[in-house]
Amino acid sequence: MGAFLDKPKMEKHNAQGQGNGLRYGLSSMQGWRVEMEDAHTAVIGLPNGLDGWSFFAVYDGHAGSQVAKYCCEHLLDHITSNQDFKGPDGPPSVESVKSGIRTGFLQIDEHMRVISEKKHGADRSGSTAVGVMISPQHTYFINCGDSRGLLCRNRKVHFFTQDHKPSNPLEKERIQNAGGSVMIQRVNGSLAVSRALGDFDYKCVHGKGPTEQLVSPEPEVYEIERSEEDDQFIILACDGIWDVMGNEELCDFVRSRLEVTDDLEKVCNEIVDTCLYKGSRDNMSVILICFPNAPKVSPEAVKREAELDKYLESRVEEIIKKQGEGVPDLVHVMRTLATESIPNLPPGGELASKRSVIEAVYNRLNPYRNDDTSGLSRNCCNYGHSRL
CATH class of the missing domain: 3.60.40.10 (PPM-type phosphatase domain)
Incomplete structure (x- = not known):
């Protein structure tokens, strides 16, 4: 309530x-x-x-x-x-x-x-x-x-x-x-x-x-x-x-x-x-x-994370370029990515946990957009992931 x-x-x-x-x-x-x-x-x-x-x-x-x-x-x-x-x-x-x-x-x-x-x-x-x-x-x-x-x-x-x-x-x-x-x-x-x-x-x-x-x-x-x-x-x-x-x-x-x-x-x-x-x-x-025995930073995990971020950046660019005339909104980009099999997404967080990376690339490619690019609204904020 x-x-x-x-x-x-x-x-x-x-x-x-x-x-x-x-x-x-x-x-x-x-x-x-x-x-x-x-x-x-x-x-x-x-x-x-x-x-x-x-x-x-x-x-x-x-x-x-x-x-x-x-x-x-x-x-x-x-x-x-x-x-x-x-x-x-x-x-x-x-x-x-x-x-x-x-x-x-x-x-x-x-x-x-x-x-x-x-x-x-x-x-x-x-x-x-x-x-x-x-x-x-x-x-x-x-x-x-x-x-x-x-x-x-x-x-x-x-x-x-x-x-x-x-x-x-x-x-x-x-x-x-x-x-x-x-x-x-x-x-x-x-x-x-x-x-x-x-x-x-x-x-x-x-x-x-x-x-x-x-x-x-x-x-x-x-x-x-x-x-x-x-x-x-x-x-x-x-x-x-x-x-x-x-x-x-x-x-x-x-x-x-x-x-x-x-x-x-x-x-x-x-x-x-x-x-x-x-x-x-x-x-x-x-x-x-x-606790002292908590997971430690792993060079291999850091490398996988960097590769994942780089892959997502390139995919966002491809999705935007493929659109041709007019720039797709961020919700469209997220929904497109959600249909794909993306390797090494963080377990439990999946695509939602990389939202800030995707949004950063999107905003860099569209610096003059002045409408709401957050993709967060009452009717659309979870790209189908919510269990509410």
């Missing part, structure tokens, strides 16, 4: 960093939405003596950005400062971490409710949250809603979080027990997620606890023992990414990009752009966290 712009806003927010043996990059883009409602957190080194720990999260807001913004600033503190997380002595145990994360989610949700009630007019926004807390021995995946995180281990998808959708049997049972219904795969025919922070209109059933409401703020937490030899990277992303790329597709795409560049911001920008060209209409945010 939500309103859309006539043209997508493609400006990006980027960040990157490293520490604790990790490197990370992130990218977010407003896209077609009239408002940017996503937020994110990236922290190397946690308080209370947990210098070797790290925390990353993506928040996908809806009906406003207030909850997502508040969570990105305060959720980590609610997790690490509660007594369940701290445990008795020394670093927290696996069970303490899992219990503390759950408590932190419930605490911040109640805290935001109190803040909202004190204001004139309650805040109606909500947010999903997907994150990872990485200790020296474990990776803890945290999920509340339909954003998603995955771990690539030994070149394959080893683990991914499960989306919380109203149509899931256990979620549907809770919704119905709270007096609600699931229509058109939405809570009461309106909200597309069954767990979220905020969304207090769906959390006011008397006699029911916070985890028994129509929408629950309770996260699922999964701990995975780290494998120094096999762990390669983690991807956290909102559904604006997952709407158009599957788990294996995105894993393969990221792996192929890491073989041609070690710039994690650039890889994240390519993910976001590719998903836009595949037809995503939502805000898009992605964090890529690389």
